[in-house]
Amino acid sequence: MTIKGKVVKVVASRFFVTADNGKMYVCFARKKLKNFGIILTGDYVEIVKEAGEFVIEKVLPRRNSLIRPYVANVDAALIVIASVPEPDFLLVDKVIVNCIKEDIEPVLVINKEDLSDVDVSAYEKFLTVFKVSALTGAGIDGIKEYVKGKTVCLAGQSAVGKSSIINALLGVSLLKTDNISEKSGRGKHTTRVTELIDAGDYYIMDTCGFSLLDPIDIHPHELRLYYEDFLPYAVNCRYNSCTHTVEPECAVRNEVRKNIDEGRYIRYKALFDELDEIRRKKYE
Secondary structure: OOEEEEEEEEEOOEEEEEEOOOOEEEEEEOHHHHHOOOOOEOOEEEEEEEOOEEEEEEEOOOOOEEOOOOEEOOOEEEEEEEOOOOOOHHHHHHHHHHHHHOOOEEEEEEEOOOOOOOOOHHHHOOOEEEEOOOOOOOOHHHHHHHHOOOEEEEEOOOOOOHHHHHHHHHOOOOOOOOOEOOOOOOEOOOOOOOEEEEOOOOEEEOOOOOOOOOOOOOOHHHHHHHOOOOHHHHOOOOOOOOOOOOOOOOHHHHHEOOOEOHHHHHHHHHHHHHHHHHHHHHHO
């Protein structure tokens, strides 16, 4: 009998699958699946029982997949920032681009709002934004309502409170948290296993690392297509293929400091140059 389910955790060669019947199965992968590639947390699979063990026989088509962490079929990414550590908005912009590229809805979450505010007015124009405090619980109910029926992951720098937000959402101290390292001023990684947590009406995943959804694999001239706040003005550019960097009569550049945030435009140019440099080195 074939059982369908969702991979919620991968540990070495064991795959933990939550099945449609509500049961959890510890499975191994059939050898022929080695040609398929890596089975990811979030994959929908079909399993069978052979010689007393459950085996993944088939991986169903994916909606999307990410690296660092390896996860598939994600509906939304909660990009978490805080006043401390200082937000890396270039990382935020990279994550947003990757989310749009992979058909994942990017959502910005500002944690520790009880300590100090972070100016995210540039993002509120085109993103869903939540301001919360994992410590006091303020704003957490808004996220709970948003994630219903979805598979979501959290992305962001260490020590911004990703695990604390998950604990607040679930109402239990399920994940370990750490503070910022006094020596480096950076967060200390606390998440070790790629795991989807079944919260009943949604799945949520904690993640580790700084550039979780990086690198961006797109042509630099396509970058403009992933900036939704630029698009309303880009239609007025003189050239259809305008990169919004050096072209004359660029309507996007004309809107900087008016309707387009200057910092976000500066980071766009930095990311464009970064992608251009990567591409030139690749083909030299």
